[in-house]
Amino acid sequence: MKKVWLLFVLTVIIAAQLTFTSAFHSASEHCYVSGTSGVFVSKLNYASMRATIYISLSYKSAPVLLIFPNGTQIEITDNYTLDLFLPRSGDVLGSYSTGTALGISPASGDYQMLSLSHNHPIDVDVVTLPSSFLPWLDDGIFPEYFENIDVYWFKIQGEANIHIDGYGMAI
Amino acid sequence: MKVNSGEPISKPDLYVLARIIKVLKDRKKLNRTTLATSTGLAYDRLVKYLDWMSTKGFIEFDSNGEVLLTKLGAQTYDRLVDWILKYVGKVRFPKFSE
Amino acid sequence: MEAALSSKVAEFMTALDQVKKYKTLAASMTDFVLIILGTVVTALSVNISICLSSLFIGKYVGFSIVSSSLIIVLFPAGIIVAVFWVRHRIKSITIGQWKNKLNEGAPGALELLQNIQWDSIFSDIRYAKLGFFLYEIAKTLVYWVFAAALLFVFNGLVESVLHMTINYVVVMLVSLVVVLVLSKNDLHKRYDQMGRLDWLLWELRWFESEFRGANFEA
Numbered sequence: 001m002k003k004v005w006l007l008f009v010l011t012v013i014i015a016a017q018l019t020f021t022s023a024f025h026s027a028s029e030h031c032y033v034s035g036t037s038g039v040f041v042s043k044l045n046y047a048s049m050r051a052t053i054y055i056s057l058s059y060k061s062a063p064v065l066l067i068f069p070n071g072t073q074i075e076i077t078d079n080y081t082l083d084l085f086l087p088r089s090g091d092v093l094g095s096y097s098t099g100t101a102l103g104i105s106p107a108s109g110d111y112q113m114l115s116l117s118h119n120h121p122i123d124v125d126v127v128t129l130p131s132s133f134l135p136w137l138d139d140g141i142f143p144e145y146f147e148n149i150d151v152y153w154f155k156i157q158g159e160a161n162i163h164i165d166g167y168g169m170a171i
Numbered sequence: 172m173k174v175n176s177g178e179p180i181s182k183p184d185l186y187v188l189a190r191i192i193k194v195l196k197d198r199k200k201l202n203r204t205t206l207a208t209s210t211g212l213a214y215d216r217l218v219k220y221l222d223w224m225s226t227k228g229f230i231e232f233d234s235n236g237e238v239l240l241t242k243l244g245a246q247t248y249d250r251l252v253d254w255i256l257k258y259v260g261k262v263r264f265p266k267f268s269e
Numbered sequence: 270m271e272a273a274l275s276s277k278v279a280e281f282m283t284a285l286d287q288v289k290k291y292k293t294l295a296a297s298m299t300d301f302v303l304i305i306l307g308t309v310v311t312a313l314s315v316n317i318s319i320c321l322s323s324l325f326i327g328k329y330v331g332f333s334i335v336s337s338s339l340i341i342v343l344f345p346a347g348i349i350v351a352v353f354w355v356r357h358r359i360k361s362i363t364i365g366q367w368k369n370k371l372n373e374g375a376p377g378a379l380e381l382l383q384n385i386q387w388d389s390i391f392s393d394i395r396y397a398k399l400g401f402f403l404y405e406i407a408k409t410l411v412y413w414v415f416a417a418a419l420l421f422v423f424n425g426l427v428e429s430v431l432h433m434t435i436n437y438v439v440v441m442l443v444s445l446v447v448v449l450v451l452s453k454n455d456l457h458k459r460y461d462q463m464g465r466l467d468w469l470l471w472e473l474r475w476f477e478s479e480f481r482g483a484n485f486e487a
Contacts, residue, residue: 004299017317018313020317021316021317048324050324050325167323169321185379185485186376190373193374248375252271253270254485255375256270256277258480259278260273261475262473263468264281264284264472265284265469267287267291
């Protein structure tokens with residue numbers, strides 16, 4: 001009889017573990033960029049996220065410039081790795097809890113977007129036309145969206161291969 | 172089937188009966204004490220069985236009081252073996268693999 | 270004639286020992302499932318710990334690599350432990366204790382037959398049959414899950430190298446077919462053993478009813 005209870009307890013633990021495991025999400029992006037591009041790491045604010053951005057220079061002789069939103073610029077002359085952590089910054093609120101997909105795309109309609117939903121609460125993107133994307137992001141046309149998401153971004157100028165691994169937990 | 176040691180035997184335990192006969196078959200004749208030890212029976216219980224077996228003619232006592240198996244006693248033992256075999260022999264056991 | 274009786278009763282008692290073994294095997298089903306579930310809990314716990322530490326402490330390790338490694342190492346280990354535990358339990362049961370008694374000849378044979386707890390034997394046979402069935406289902410399910418997990422890992426490799434995706438339903442079906450084909454002999458053996466247990470049950474029922482009703486006139 002004790003074994004039956006143990007079976008029951010283990011089954012409940014497994015169900016709880018599987019539910020908890022489903023809270024983990026991953027996202028990745030790999031692409032070649034040239035000219036000016038934007039690197040975006042985004043998440044719904046109830047998620048915690050870690051992302052590692054690997055920048056491999058195409059030509060060591062041609063440095064690449066990273067431009068951050070606060071104006072800081074870093075010139076890199078060798079392969080560069082950026083590790084960042086975006087902590088949980090809010091709760092699941094309002095209509096967001098319905099699980100509806102949230103697609104934030106610029107008005108230009110070039111199909112570049114941050115794609116976030118309850119099923120996909122973290123996202124990593126490399127945007128090749130940041131000039132059309134960034135003003136739209138700054139305008140905050142849909143403020144209710146931006147209240148519920150966190151976006152980390154920077155611009156990159158030059159030729160490089162970018163690989164982003166994003167990994168997060170949303171509870 | 173078991174016999175109450177305080178009362179005379181009406182229906183004997185076949186196992187006890189078979190053991191007594193078997194020992195007597197092997198050892199020819201024995202005194203009661205040795206027979207009790209050989210069969211592993213309490214002396215009182217053995218005496219009751221011997222009394223019952225004597226009335227049935229399975230055993231007899233010699234002048235020294237030693238117990239002897241009669242021909243009828245030996246035949247009864249064979250009948251008993253035959254009787255058990257009649258039932259067990261009919262059972263067909265399946266062969267089990269490991 | 271006495272030797273024939275001893276031999277027949279030895280056969281009888283050997284069959285009952287086998288029932289004892291089968292009953293233990295059936296009873297081990299719970300242990301088997303417990304060990305497998307324990308393995309799953311361990312694997313998931315380690316997985317969750319790695320995921321949490323990757324997220325909050327260290328660098329990204331790679332979710333799929335961690336999960337795949339756990340499946341490849343922990344699950345076979347769990348299955349091996351479970352199978353060996355069942356074997357150990359079966360080996361540790363005491364059988365053949367009747368042999369000394371049978372050396373006494375006909376009296377020993379008679380005592381053995383008289384002391385058989387028929388109700389318990391019949392109940393053990395029924396339990397063994399049911400246990401066999403459930404144990405085989407549990408074992409097949411575990412092997413299926415393991416084979417499916419391996420195929421998913423393989424599928425992941427194919428996907429990353431050849432950029433081809435195999436349908437999940439196909440993966441599950443293929444793994445089931447593979448497991449059924451590989452355990453065909455085992456399944457056949459168990460089915461055969463269940464039939465033999467049925468046979469033994471009917472034979473013993475007949476013997477019990479005849480032997481109990483019989484009266485030896487001394």
